[in-house]
Amino acid sequence: xxxLLLVIFGLFLGLVLALLVALRSEPFTIGxxxxxxxxxxxxxxxxxxxxxxxxxxxxxxxxxxxxxxxGDGPALLSILNISALAS
Numbered sequence: 001x002x003x004l005l006l007v008i009f010g011l012f013l014g015l016v017l018a019l020l021v022a023l024r025s026e027p028f029t030i031g032x033x034x035x036x037x038x039x040x041x042x043x044x045x046x047x048x049x050x051x052x053x054x055x056x057x058x059x060x061x062x063x064x065x066x067x068x069x070x071g072d073g074p075a076l077l078s079i080l081n082i083s084a085l086a087s
Contacts, residue, residue: 030052033045041069046063047064058086059083060084
């Protein structure tokens with residue numbers, strides 16, 4: 001029984017570590033955010049020329065648009081030339 005718990009804990013820890021390593025990848029992180037918005041809301045996120053540096057804590061994009069998932073109507077939110085620094 002103890003060995004089974006250790007195996008389960010090891011697999012869980014490995015999964016968490018793999019996710020943390022994957023989040024250091026710019027394409028994976030941006031894709032995950034777009035998937036999250038599309039899956040858990042009625043909107044979709046469109047990013048033009050996004051740049052994410054997880055090591056420095058910076059994000060920049062030429063354009064960010066929050067659009068209705070149905071494709072009807074204008075963007076709910078549009079941001080041009082955004083640059084952000086995490087502190």
